[in-house]
Amino acid sequence: MKISARNVFSGQVVEVKTGAVAAKVKVDIGGGNVVTSMVLANSVDDLGIEVGEEINVVIKSTEVMLSK
Amino acid sequence: MKISARNVFSGQVVEVKTGAVAAKVKVDIGGGNVVTSMVLANSVDDLGIEVGEEINVVIKSTEVMLSK
Amino acid sequence: MKISARNVFSGQVVEVKTGAVAAKVKVDIGGGNVVTSMVLANSVDDLGIEVGEEINVVIKSTEVMLSK
Amino acid sequence: MKISARNVFSGQVVEVKTGAVAAKVKVDIGGGNVVTSMVLANSVDDLGIEVGEEINVVIKSTEVMLSK
Amino acid sequence: MKISARNVFSGQVVEVKTGAVAAKVKVDIGGGNVVTSMVLANSVDDLGIEVGEEINVVIKSTEVMLSK
Amino acid sequence: MKISARNVFSGQVVEVKTGAVAAKVKVDIGGGNVVTSMVLANSVDDLGIEVGEEINVVIKSTEVMLSK
Structure with a gap:
């Protein structure tokens, strides 16, 4: 599957913390x-x-900010 | 300055393209x-x-999705 | 590919408009x-x-607002 | 009230789950x-x-990704 | 109309700039x-x-970051 | 530090509520x-x-909607 989001990076899960609704x-x-x-x-x-x-x-690229 | 966004990564600019409103x-x-x-x-x-x-x-962490 | 975004809906493209940077x-x-x-x-x-x-x-579910 | 978000769809609530902060x-x-x-x-x-x-x-339209 | 977004502030438009797709x-x-x-x-x-x-x-509250 | 987000406003914290994952x-x-x-x-x-x-x-400016 291809996605319009420009930033797709592979990696390894190092931590998982789950709450009632969010994780x-x-x-x-x-x-x-x-x-x-x-x-x-x-x-x-x-x-x-x-x-x-x-x-x-x-x-998504619109979610990435830049700082200097 | 410290920011609540959990994802702050340093790097080098490799491309810039500017339009009328967006870049x-x-x-x-x-x-x-x-x-x-x-x-x-x-x-x-x-x-x-x-x-x-x-x-x-x-x-911001809320803007990061995961896929497998 | 499975994605963490809870909202994945299939459909048909009915319009495309492209600018210098955004579309x-x-x-x-x-x-x-x-x-x-x-x-x-x-x-x-x-x-x-x-x-x-x-x-x-x-x-992504965090991007969906509700109104009444 | 009119809103700049391009995606406003009416529907029926089918599930609600509330946590300490998020729902x-x-x-x-x-x-x-x-x-x-x-x-x-x-x-x-x-x-x-x-x-x-x-x-x-x-x-908001900037929050909608596309995949194929 | 009431909206789930927690941040709704009234004000006056002071500038508008429109491009091909974005404004x-x-x-x-x-x-x-x-x-x-x-x-x-x-x-x-x-x-x-x-x-x-x-x-x-x-x-939306999920879109607001904090810095010190 | 300068940031690309166009909206940076100073203020005073008036409430903090923390859950298992979100706050x-x-x-x-x-x-x-x-x-x-x-x-x-x-x-x-x-x-x-x-x-x-x-x-x-x-x-970030892409996260701000307008309504009338």
Whole structure:
């Protein structure tokens, strides 16, 4: 499947924390960068997200800011 | 300055394309990952964003999706 | 590919308008609902998006508001 | 009230789940499509969102991705 | 109309700039704060947005970051 | 640090509510406007966000809608 989001990076799940509604997942995408994602808790079950698994982070370009 | 956005990655500007209102900027953050950002055109002038410059990409955790 | 975004709806492209940096794409997802998307212009080329084509719209739950 | 968000679809609330801070609400907008929204828990009280109620989902065009 | 977005502030349009697809609108919401919005160009026509007009800015809480 | 987000407003924290994963923070930015933000709970600890503190709210222009 191809997606219009310009930022699709593969990596490994390094942390999963689930709340009643929301969940936090951290993914090591290499180069010293660990990406943090907040998703709905049932996305974690639905995708079977577990520490150690390979996964992609997907980020729309309009959501990326720049700072100097 | 510290920011609540959990994802702040440093990198080098590798491409800048400006339209009437929007602009596209690509940043190499290492590990083989090049991040694409869509910002307002005057952000490029205001921050003096040029190819080759060091810059940070900033992404709120709620904007990061996961796929498998 | 499975994605954490909870909203993935299939439909048909009914309009494409491309600018220098951004592009607007409209997708009829049935039930009388036509979804409008703003993406980077090169996403249109990269995904080969044309009027009449089958496509999915993908929307993260954190981006959906409610009104009464 | 008119809003700049291009995607305003009416539907019926089919599920509400509230956590300490966030809440998940599902809305059937017809055509076989059920939209999932994550909002602040007090939005559910403030708008009096209950299963069976008529409601609108509101989505900005910049938040809609496309996939094939 | 009530909306789940927690941030609805009234103000006056002080600038409008329209491109092929996107448009930039600035709104003075008082207290020395001028809010910049990027919307689809046809939202400007559809809502009849002109300098001097009263308008509301609407921002979902998940889109607000904090910095110190 | 300069950021591409066009909307950076200073204000005072007036409320903090933390859940397992998400947190809600309210900031009075003057002019009668109190901004509500949903961030990850650990952002509150990491930035040391407390009621009464000075802080900035940061909002990307693509996340701002307009209504009349």
